Amino acid sequence: MKAIWKEKAVKLLLLSTASTTILIVISIFVFLGKEAGPFVVEPGLKELLSTRWMPVSFQKESFGILPLITGSLLVTCLAALLMVPFGIGASVYISELAKPLEREILKPFIEILAGIPSVVIGFFGFVVLVPLIKACFRLSSGLTALAGGILLAIMAIPTVISISEDAIRSVPTSYKEASLALGASKMQTIWKVTVPAALPGITAAIMLGIGRVIGETMAVMMVTGNAALITAWPFDSVRTMTATIAAEMGEVAFGSVHYRALFCVGIVLLLATFGLNVVAQKVLKKYRVA
Amino acid sequence: MRTTASQQTVYWLIRIITYFIVFVIASIVFKIIYNGLPVINWEFLTTMPRNSGAEGGILPAIVGTFYLVVGTMIVAFPLGIATAIYLSEYAKPSRFTKTIRLAIITLAGVPSIVFGLFGLGLFVIFLGFGASLIAGCLTLACMVLPIIIVSGEEALRAVPQSLREGSLALGATKWQTIYKNVLPYSISGMLTGSILGVGRAAGETAPILLTVAAFYLPKLPKSVFDQVMALPYHLYILATQHPDADKVRPMAYATALVLLILVLGVNLAAILLRIHIRKKYRW
Numbered sequence: 001m002k003a004i005w006k007e008k009a010v011k012l013l014l015l016s017t018a019s020t021t022i023l024i025v026i027s028i029f030v031f032l033g034k035e036a037g038p039f040v041v042e043p044g045l046k047e048l049l050s051t052r053w054m055p056v057s058f059q060k061e062s063f064g065i066l067p068l069i070t071g072s073l074l075v076t077c078l079a080a081l082l083m084v085p086f087g088i089g090a091s092v093y094i095s096e097l098a099k100p101l102e103r104e105i106l107k108p109f110i111e112i113l114a115g116i117p118s119v120v121i122g123f124f125g126f127v128v129l130v131p132l133i134k135a136c137f138r139l140s141s142g143l144t145a146l147a148g149g150i151l152l153a154i155m156a157i158p159t160v161i162s163i164s165e166d167a168i169r170s171v172p173t174s175y176k177e178a179s180l181a182l183g184a185s186k187m188q189t190i191w192k193v194t195v196p197a198a199l200p201g202i203t204a205a206i207m208l209g210i211g212r213v214i215g216e217t218m219a220v221m222m223v224t225g226n227a228a229l230i231t232a233w234p235f236d237s238v239r240t241m242t243a244t245i246a247a248e249m250g251e252v253a254f255g256s257v258h259y260r261a262l263f264c265v266g267i268v269l270l271l272a273t274f275g276l277n278v279v280a281q282k283v284l285k286k287y288r289v290a
Numbered sequence: 291m292r293t294t295a296s297q298q299t300v301y302w303l304i305r306i307i308t309y310f311i312v313f314v315i316a317s318i319v320f321k322i323i324y325n326g327l328p329v330i331n332w333e334f335l336t337t338m339p340r341n342s343g344a345e346g347g348i349l350p351a352i353v354g355t356f357y358l359v360v361g362t363m364i365v366a367f368p369l370g371i372a373t374a375i376y377l378s379e380y381a382k383p384s385r386f387t388k389t390i391r392l393a394i395i396t397l398a399g400v401p402s403i404v405f406g407l408f409g410l411g412l413f414v415i416f417l418g419f420g421a422s423l424i425a426g427c428l429t430l431a432c433m434v435l436p437i438i439i440v441s442g443e444e445a446l447r448a449v450p451q452s453l454r455e456g457s458l459a460l461g462a463t464k465w466q467t468i469y470k471n472v473l474p475y476s477i478s479g480m481l482t483g484s485i486l487g488v489g490r491a492a493g494e495t496a497p498i499l500l501t502v503a504a505f506y507l508p509k510l511p512k513s514v515f516d517q518v519m520a521l522p523y524h525l526y527i528l529a530t531q532h533p534d535a536d537k538v539r540p541m542a543y544a545t546a547l548v549l550l551i552l553v554l555g556v557n558l559a560a561i562l563l564r565i566h567i568r569k570k571y572r573w
Contacts, residue, residue, distance in 0.1 A: 003463055010465045011380055017372035018381070021393040021439070024432050028400065031411035089307035097301060098308075106308065108561060113315045115557040117493025119522040120546050123529045124318045127539075154314060161311075187297040208399075215401025217496040218522070222530050242403045242496070249410070249500050266407040270400060277399035 032270060036263035043257060048264060053228040053239070055248065055258040063261040065268060067228040071145070071238035072269075075220060078149025078234055079156060079213045084206060086153065087160030088195075091202075094161065095168040096190055107165075114158035122222035125151040130223055139235055143225030146234040151219045156209035163208060167201020168194060200283050207280035211273050217242040241269050319550070326547030329540045335548070338508040344538050346508075348545055353510055354423075354518030355492055355552070358502070361427030361514070362434060362491045367484055369431070370438030374480070377439070378446040379468055398436035405433045406500035414501055424514040426502030433497060434487035441483020445476040448571075478567050485560035493553045495522040521549045 039045070043063070050064030094106050125147055134142030171194050179189040195202070225237030226247060245262050252259040337347035373390075381387040409429030419425040449472050457467040495503075503523040511518045528542040529535070 007463050007465050014372050014376035014380060017369055018376040018390050020369060021373060021390055021397060021435065024435070025393045025396050027412060028404070028408045028432075031408055031416065032404070035407075035411045035415075086307055086311060089304040090311055093304040093308040097304070106312065109312060109315065111561075112554060112557065113311075115489055115493075115553055116315075116318065117495070117522055117549060117553055119493070119495045119526050119529075120322065120550055121318065123525060123542065123546050124321060126529055128321060154318075157311060185294075185297060187300055191300075211399050215399075215403065217401070217403040218526060222526070242401060245403050245407065246496055246499055249407075254415070263407060263411070266404050270404050273399050273401055273404075274396060277395060281395055 028270070032263055032267050036260055036267055039257065039260035039264055048261070051230060053244070055252075055261065061257065063257070063264075065241070065261075065265055067230045068239060068241045068244050068265060069268070070230050070232070071224070071228070072214060072240040072242070074145045074232060074234070074238055075148040075152060075224065075240055076210060076213050078146060079152035080206070080210055082150065082153035083156050083160055083209050083213075087157050087164060087206065087209065088202060090157070091161045091165040091168060091205075092190060092195065095165045096194065107162075110158050110161055113154070114162075118155060118216060119218040119222075121151055121155055122219035125219060125223040137235060141225060141237070143223060143237055144235050145224055145231075145238045148220040148224040148238070148240070149234065151223055152213045152216055155216060155219060156212050159212055160205045160209040163205035164198065164202040167198040167205065170201070171197045200286060204280045204284040207276055207283070211276040211280065214276070215242060215269065215273050217246050221246055241265050245269075319554075322543060322546045322550055325540070325543035326545075329544035330547060334544060339506065340508070342506050342532070344532070344534060344541070348521070348524060348541075348548065350507060350510055351519040351521045351524040351545070352548065354503075355521045355549075357423055357511060357518060358426055358430060358498065358520060359488050359492050361423060362430040363484065363488060365427060365431035366434050366438055366487060370435050370484070370487075371442050371480055373435075373439045374442030374446060375468065375473075378443045379464075379472070394436050394439055397432070398440075400433075401496075402433060402494055403496040403500075405429055406497040408432070409497060409501040419515065421502055421504075421517050422515040423502055423511055423518055426498045426518075427514075429497045429501045430491045430494065433494065434491050437487040437490060438480075438484050441486065442476075442480045445479025445483070446472060448479060449475045475571060478563060478570075482560045482563050482567070485556055485563065489553045489556040489560070492556065493522055493549065495520075495526055498523060521545060521552070525549060 039047075047063050048065050050062050051066050052062045052064050053067050054062045090110070094103055094110075098106060129150060130142035130147050132142070133139065133144060133147050175193050175197055176189050179193040180186070184192065220240050221243035224240065224243065226239045226243055227237040228239040228244075229236055231238065245265055248258070249262055252262065334347045335352065336349055338349055339351075340346035373394075377387070377390065381390070406429065409425055409432075413419050413425035413428050414421055453471050453475070454467055457471040458464070462470070498520055502517060503520050504517040505527060507517060507519050525542060525545045528538045528545060532538050
């Protein structure tokens with residue numbers, strides 16, 4: 001009898017431990033909401049839609065998160081523009097064209113990049129990339145959205161490569177053999193058969209990469225100059241949502257309107273990445289079944 | 291003939307792209323090593339910083355990061371492994387299991403700065419820990435949990451079903467089977483994932499920014515409710531926030547190198563362990 005009780009106890013214990021993940025997710029939403037909540041009453045959600053982020057001002061503070069959203073979007077778009085060709089190109093090369101030994105070396109080497117802390121990449125960007133951009137484009141300052149986009153692409157590319165490489169390699173060999181047997185060349189087979197067949201996986205890889213980019217904090221904070229402008233010009237300085245939270249949270253008074261506003265920004269960020277992740281997982285799942 | 295030429299062009303194009311990425315990684319690592327190595331010496335690693343980080347060493351940042359990582363693993367490892375065991379050995383396909391999986395995916399995608407806000411709201415303010423080591427460890431533990439769970443599950447699934455069936459057929463209970471016949475063969479795989487989690491926790495800045503990190507604190511923590519310095523945050527301060535940025539640049543390079551060695555060393559250990567396991571257990 002004792003053994004049965006023990007079995008049940010163990011199962012219950014494991015079950016309740018497993019539930020903590022759900023508990024954590026719920027409490028993330030609850031505690032972000034709790035700290036952001038009073039903002040809805042005073043000064044009201046309408047304040048968030050204003051076009052100026054000026055949390056400290058002698059006349060009137062304003063907490064419009066539009067410049068922060070456009071800042072994040074601009075940096076993300078720039079990163080995505082670099083991430084897509086580089087990520088797909090490299091994953092096709094590694095999975096289909098590289099020699100076996102070459103692949104064995106390239107893959108772990110690129111995986112190393114995924115391990116470099118973002119603050120180190122940000123530091124590298126600050127001392128190397130920013131002066132480079134300044135000199136190349138003759139700008140008064142190299143702290144630009146472009147610098148942020150490039151650094152974020154560097155950070156997200158390993159994720160993109162490793163997931164889309166898996167997708168490309170799991171395309172059945174019979175597809176490729178059929179294409180080659182019909183007289184298609186190796187390149188034709190890759191671009192007309194293998195890549196289209198792996199496209200859902202590649203798409204999911206890019207979406208997960210973008211999710212990582214939107215949420216990245218330190219690297220962008222160090223190189224984008226952090227001016228809250230609404231702009232689509234890559235050579236302007238921008239302030240992203242993540243950088244705003246990280247830079248300003250240390251200075252705000254607990255419970256102030258500014259403090260609440262930063263939690264609102266956090267919720268927007270959380271919802272954006274949550275949405276991207278759910279869609280990416282759906283795409284991945286669909287692809288696995290097919 | 292034209293197709294062969296364009297084939298060659300595309301081949302070289304993506305080859306160049308791949309090696310360009312390799313070049314970028316190599317130049318980041320090289321730049322940090324080249325500028326950081328001359329500054330690192332025994333004194334740098336073992337003394338307190340002086341003059342708000344411009345002189346002296348980085349001992350409290352190293353110790354702080356060490357405590358943070360250890361504390362994070364004490365919380366996250368048992369939680370993650372227990373969840374992995376439940377999901378792989380006990381869970382039946384049900385709505386509850388689906389919810390747990392969705393929760394894990396969601397956690398994996400939450401931006402690190404949002405974890406920081408969460409830690410600030412729950413541990414620092416609501417539970418009243420203040421900015422402290424324990425608040426930072428708990429926040430980082432939530433962040434690395436998905437990594438440990440996913441790799442733990444993979445390690446458990448790699449153990450052949452026949453090992454479980456054999457044990458059950460001999461009359462062992464389910465838990466006895468798991469404990470004696472499944473865990474011993476999967477523990478090293480679980481460790482691999484946890485080591486990757488350690489690397490992530492050690493290098494992350496945004497969550498500790500809001501929950502634990504001290505700007506300049508030239509002493510070692512005495513209790514879990516103390517603030518600590520940490521390597522990534524120290525690097526951020528030296529690189530961009532220090533009033534005398536050019537003067538402390540060598541210190542910043544050296545701090546970056548210590549952090550890089552720590553994180554890449556830990557990741558390398560995980561990769562080597564994985565290779566070793568693949569050789570040892572070939573079912």
